[in-house]
Amino acid sequence: MAKxxxxxxxxxxxxxxxxxxxxxxxxxxxxxxxxxxxxxNLMEYEGKMRVVGMDAFxxxxxxxxxxxxxxxxxxxxxxxxxxxxxxxxxxxxxxxxKSLGYREAEEENEPSxxxxxxxxxxxxxQKFIASLREKGYVELLASPPEAYRNSVxxxxxxxxxxxxxxxTIFSLKGSKTMVVDITMGFIPRSK
Numbered sequence: 001m002a003k004x005x006x007x008x009x010x011x012x013x014x015x016x017x018x019x020x021x022x023x024x025x026x027x028x029x030x031x032x033x034x035x036x037x038x039x040x041n042l043m044e045y046e047g048k049m050r051v052v053g054m055d056a057f058x059x060x061x062x063x064x065x066x067x068x069x070x071x072x073x074x075x076x077x078x079x080x081x082x083x084x085x086x087x088x089x090x091x092x093x094x095x096x097x098k099s100l101g102y103r104e105a106e107e108e109n110e111p112s113x114x115x116x117x118x119x120x121x122x123x124x125x126q127k128f129i130a131s132l133r134e135k136g137y138v139e140l141l142a143s144p145p146e147a148y149r150n151s152v153x154x155x156x157x158x159x160x161x162x163x164x165x166x167x168t169i170f171s172l173k174g175s176k177t178m179v180v181d182i183t184m185g186f187i188p189r190s191k
Contacts, residue, residue: 008166011082011182012037014131015168018124019180022100036169042162042183048155049183051085051148056167056179060090062113063148064121067157068129068140068184075141080157082140082184083165084128086121089177090149093117096177114147121145124180137187159185 016035023031043050053061068082069075088096090107097105097116105116122145129140143157165183169176 008039008164008182008184010132010135010137011128011184012166012168014128014135015084015166015180015182017131018127019168019170019178021127022120022124031170031172033171033174035171038167038169039164040167040181042158042165042181044158044160045155047160049083049085049158050155051152051181053087053150056087056181057089057176061150062088062090062093062117063150063152064088064117064145065148065152065156066121066125066145067143069143070138070140070187072141075143078157080185081159081187082162082182083156083158084121084125084142085156085181086117086124087179087181088117092172092175092177096172110149114149118145118147121147132187133190136189138190140187158183161185 020031051063051065053063064086066084067080070081094105094107100120102116102119104112106112125142133139162183162185165181168180170178
């Protein structure tokens with residue numbers, strides 16, 4: 001029998017906190033509206049979480065994925081306790097990344113865009129882990145961010161006892177611009 005899905009409330013709150021904090025004081029990039037939160041069934045195939053940009057945006061999308069682990073041994077065995085997926089709509093992504101300080105990002109140079117998205121996501125994930133820790137959870141290990149355009153060919157590690165993810169939709173200048181999906185299995189509390 002499958003375990004009950006974990007409570008995604010704290011992880012979703014942490015996502016909102018860290019994304020909003022990343023944009024504070026950035027005059028060119030301001031989160032104009034309250035984020036929209038949805039719970040969705042995740043897609044799994046052959047033990048990996050499937051990630052497709054069309055699920056977040058009906059247009060070209062940059063995607064960055066990170067899996068979480070409770071220990072180095074679990075990471076080596078691909079026994080993930082959760083996953084973080086960052087989607088950024090391609091239209092306007094260059095300007096957004098530059099406003100966040102990623103000056104090398106150039107729309108005509110896809111590797112530079114993927115690198116900028118990956119670096120931004122890495123910052124979000126580090127702050128997400130710290131925010132969870134402040135809420136009393138143990139510190140998680142994160143996989144290096146992997147950046148893609150439109151789809152993730154082989155899927156990503158996630159907690160196999162999870163069937164649901166929390167989706168947070170962020171709008172900038174009145175337009176849906178970023179989406180963060182989070183799924184999380186059991187995470188122990190710090191002692």
